[in-house]
Amino acid sequence: MVNTTLELSRRRFLSSSATTSLLAVASLSYPIDPILAKTIKGIQFGAAARASLIVSDPQYRDALLGYCSRLTPEIEFKWDRIEQEQGQFMFGEADQLANFARDHGIEIYGHTLLWHRSLPPWAYENLKVEREWSIVDRYIRQMVGRYDGIRYWDVVNEPIETGYRTDGLRPSIFLDVFGDEYVASALQAARSVSSSAKLLINEYGLEYDLAVEHDRRYHFLKLLERLKHSGVPLDGVGLQAHLDLRKGTVSPASIGSFLKEIANFGLFIFVTELDVTEASYFQTVDERDEQVAAEVSRYLDVVCDFPDIRGVTTWGLTDRYSWLGLSPEEVEAYIRLGYWRDGSSPGLNRGLPLDTDMRPKQFLRSLTSHGIGEKQ
Ligand code: 9MR
Numbered sequence: 001m002v003n004t005t006l007e008l009s010r011r012r013f014l015s016s017s018a019t020t021s022l023l024a025v026a027s028l029s030y031p032i033d034p035i036l037a038k039t040i041k042g043i044q045f046g047a048a049a050r051a052s053l054i055v056s057d058p059q060y061r062d063a064l065l066g067y068c069s070r071l072t073p074e075i076e077f078k079w080d081r082i083e084q085e086q087g088q089f090m091f092g093e094a095d096q097l098a099n100f101a102r103d104h105g106i107e108i109y110g111h112t113l114l115w116h117r118s119l120p121p122w123a124y125e126n127l128k129v130e131r132e133w134s135i136v137d138r139y140i141r142q143m144v145g146r147y148d149g150i151r152y153w154d155v156v157n158e159p160i161e162t163g164y165r166t167d168g169l170r171p172s173i174f175l176d177v178f179g180d181e182y183v184a185s186a187l188q189a190a191r192s193v194s195s196s197a198k199l200l201i202n203e204y205g206l207e208y209d210l211a212v213e214h215d216r217r218y219h220f221l222k223l224l225e226r227l228k229h230s231g232v233p234l235d236g237v238g239l240q241a242h243l244d245l246r247k248g249t250v251s252p253a254s255i256g257s258f259l260k261e262i263a264n265f266g267l268f269i270f271v272t273e274l275d276v277t278e279a280s281y282f283q284t285v286d287e288r289d290e291q292v293a294a295e296v297s298r299y300l301d302v303v304c305d306f307p308d309i310r311g312v313t314t315w316g317l318t319d320r321y322s323w324l325g326l327s328p329e330e331v332e333a334y335i336r337l338g339y340w341r342d343g344s345s346p347g348l349n350r351g352l353p354l355d356t357d358m359r360p361k362q363f364l365r366s367l368t369s370h371g372i373g374e375k376q
Contacts, residue, residue: 043309045373046070046109047317047353048273051093054100063317063358065104067373072109072272072313073097074323077147078118079139086122091146098147109313110150111272112202113140114186115157116172124173131177137189144193152270152310154202154238155190156183160220162212168219183223184232191233198310201227202238202272206258207299209251217258228265236310237262238272239303243295243351245279250295255302268308273315274299276351276363277324281334288350293362300370312372320356324349 047064049071054061064071075081076094083089101108112118114136119127126135144153161170169175174182183201190199201224205216227234243250262269276292283291303309316322325348326334348356353364367373 043304043370043372044069044107044311045367046072046107046311046313048072048074048111048313048315049097049317050074050321051076051097051100053321054097057320059358060318060320063354065106067317067353068106070107070109070311070313071097071101072111074316077111077143078115079113079123080118080120082143083120083123083139086120086126089142094147102149108147108150109270109272109311110143110147110153110197112154112157113143113190114155114174114182116170116174117158119173127173127177133178133185136174136182136186140186140189141193144190144197148194150197152198152200152236153190154272155186155199157202158204159183159201159223160203160205160216162215162219168215168222184227184230187227187233198235198268199233200236200238200270200272201234202240204240204242204273206239207241207243207250207255208247209254210247214254217254221258221261224262224265224267228267234267236268236270238270240273240315241271241299241303242273242275242277242315243299244277245291245295246277250299250302252298252302255299259303259306263307268310269303269306270310271303271312274312275315275322275324278349278351281326285350289362292351293366296363296366297369300366300372304370304372312367314353316352318354318356318358319348319350319352320354320358322349322352324351 046068049064049068051073054064073094076097082091082094098108100106123135123139126132140155144150159170160168162168164171167180169180178185187199190197203216203220205213206220207213224234224237259269274296276295278288278292281288300312350361351363353361353367355361364373
């Protein structure tokens with residue numbers, strides 16, 4: 001556990017300091033203070049990355065190297081990518097990313113072992129008919145064993161969905177076939193291969209004061225409670241943090257009490273997929289960036305006070321490659337209405353730290369002012 005008092009004073013110190021290495025490393029406009037970098041451990045910063053883009057876009061590659069201590073494979077580690085056909089494992093891109101990270105002293109965050117949306121079709125059919133845990137088990141063991149240096153794994157991704165069951169578990173093939181035990185079984189399978197990797201459950205939709213998110217927080221905490229009480233190997237919680245200004249602004253009070261419960265279970269937290277969906281594209285770029293950065297700060301103000309936060313990862317680094325673009329229909333509607341005021345690429349959401357030209361935006365300042373981003 002990190003000492004809270006020290007953490008708080010470190011953050012205050014960092015936010016008042018002109019030296020923010022995350023900015024300095026990339027722009028090289030001023031050097032990192034080596035004493036500061038060595039003596040003050042910041043919260044590690046990472047981004048979701050894609051192997052193919054590292055090869056095709058040198059600017060993207062350099063930006064990752066300049067800013068990130070940790071990379072999350074955005075798609076490469078998912079089951080439907082690795083084993084498209086049963087028994088034919090394709091580790092090419094996953095290895096490529098892992099080797100890139102290793103060669104540059106960057107850590108890989110393991111995402112994700114069990115997710116209803118990354119199940120290969122053959123596995124779905126197989127589970128439906130054979131109802132055998134062994135194929136899930138084999139996949140988990142294979143990944144954790146092959147990438148054995150990985151310290152953090154999202155073992156189960158997005159197990160909660162409200163409105164279906166009293167326990168809030170998401171209806172899925174895993175739940176259908178194996179019952180609610182599947183979460184524990186997945187964690188145990190990962191633990192059986194690695195005694196040291198930290199095992200997480202990763203979840204979204206936990207930040208706003210909306211009835212549905214209140215329910216999600218409640219059911220998620222109940223799940224964590226059940227797992228901890230039955231001694232299942234669970235070490236931490238991944239908070240995806242896909243912030244969304246269309247929902248209003250994050251609720252510090254709700255997040256605060258939610259995190260308190262997580263701390264009581266003895267779990268650490270990891271912000272795993274931070275980004276911001278904008279509510280409106282009508283304003284100037286500066287106004288939009290300001291709103292995005294303010295939302296990030298409101299969120300980080302609460303989560304960075306958590307006594308044991310292991311890292312902050314954004315879901316992508318640059319708006320050049322963001323999963324948050326608008327659909328062609330939305331873009332067309334905006335243009336038709338004459339509302340695309342900023343003149344920049346229609347379809348663009350400005351919800352990541354760097355813009356399409358790899359220039360840092362206010363988002364990045366929200367990170368550094370919370371002590372996030374010192375390369376370690
Ligand atoms: O951003 C990812 C997108 O490129 C992939 O097509 C998709 C399916 O593999 O997954 C997206 O990432 C998701 C992440 O794995 C889990 N949380 C939600 C993310 C956005 O959908």
